Amino acid sequence: MLKDDYIMRMINEMIHAVLVLLLGKDSENGEKLELPEVTEDNTFQKLIAMAGEGQINEAENMLWDLLEDNEIKYFQMALLFYDYLNDLDDDVLEQGDFSREEIADGLARVMKLYGYEDMARTFLI
Template sequence: MRIIKDLVRALAKILLNKDTVAYELSDESNYTHTDHLHIKLLELIKQGNINEAENLLFEELDTKNKKYIELALDFYNRLSNLEDDFLERSNFSREEIEQGLKAIAKEMGVLL
C-alpha cells in the first residue's frame, strides 16, 4: 500500500506540481465531463465494478488535460484506500492498482 501511495505522490508532483491529489467537483450547475466521469467512477467502485471503472478511465483519458490526470491519480489513490477483502471480492488487486498507475505514467511520458 505504501508503494502505491508513494507512486501517487510522485506522479502528482511530476505531472501536476502538487504534493497531494484529490479530485474536486465543480459547482453542480457547471459539471464538466471529468466531473461526470468522476461520479461514474465512484459509483462503479462502490458497486465493486473496479475493472469496469478502470476500463472507462482509460477510454476517457485525455493526457493533454490536467483534470483527467488529477482524476486518474485520485482514482488509484481511492482504490489504494480500499480494504483487501473488498478488492478481492471485486476481482482486483493492489498489484493491478500499481500497474494502472504505471500505465498512467507511461501515457504521460513518465518512465518509472
Template structure:
C-alpha cells in the same frame, strides 16, 4: 497483513511521487465543483466513484482509459485520485471484485505512460 501494509505504503509513495512530478504537490485529490458547473471530467469522476462503490472496479478502470485524454492533465489528476481511492480499499474488497494491489500499480504505470513521460517510468522499476 505486513505485505498488505507494505503494498499500500508503496502505492501511496508512487502516487505522491507522480503528483509531485506533474503537479508540484505531494497529493492530488480531485475536487468536484457545484453540480451546475460540472465538466466532462467531473461527470466521469462521479461515474467512476459510483462504479467503485458498486464493486465494478475493472469496468471503472476500463471506462477511465476509454475516456482518458492525455492532452488534459485534469484526467491525470482524476486518474491519480481513482487509484488512490482503490488503494484505500481493503484487500478483501478488491479480491471480491477481481482486483488487486498489483493491478493498482500497473494502472499507475499505464497512466504515466499515457501522459508520455518515459523518464518517470524508471520509478516503477525501483518498486
C-alpha cells in the same frame, strides 16, 4: 500481506509525488491530497461509485476510454481513481476481482502514457 502493504505504501508515495512535483498540488499537515472536481459532468464520481459497488474493472475500462484524449484532467482523474482503489480493503478489492498489483500496473500504464514512465519505475519496481 506484507507485500500488499509495501505495494500500497509505494502507490501512495508515487501518487503524492506526482501530485506535488508534476501537478503542483500539495496538502498541509500531511493530510490526504485531494483535487477539486476534475470534470463538470461528474465522471469521476461515477467511476468511484462504480468501483464502490464492486464494478472495479468496468470503472477502470471507462477511465481508460477517457485517457485516450490525453488531457491533463484525465491524468489527475486516473491518479485519484487509483488512489481511491489503493485505499480499499483487500477484501473489497478481491470481491471486485481486483488486486494491489493491478492498481500498481494501471498506475504505471497511466504514468507511461503521460511520459512519466521513469518515475513510475522508480516507485513501483
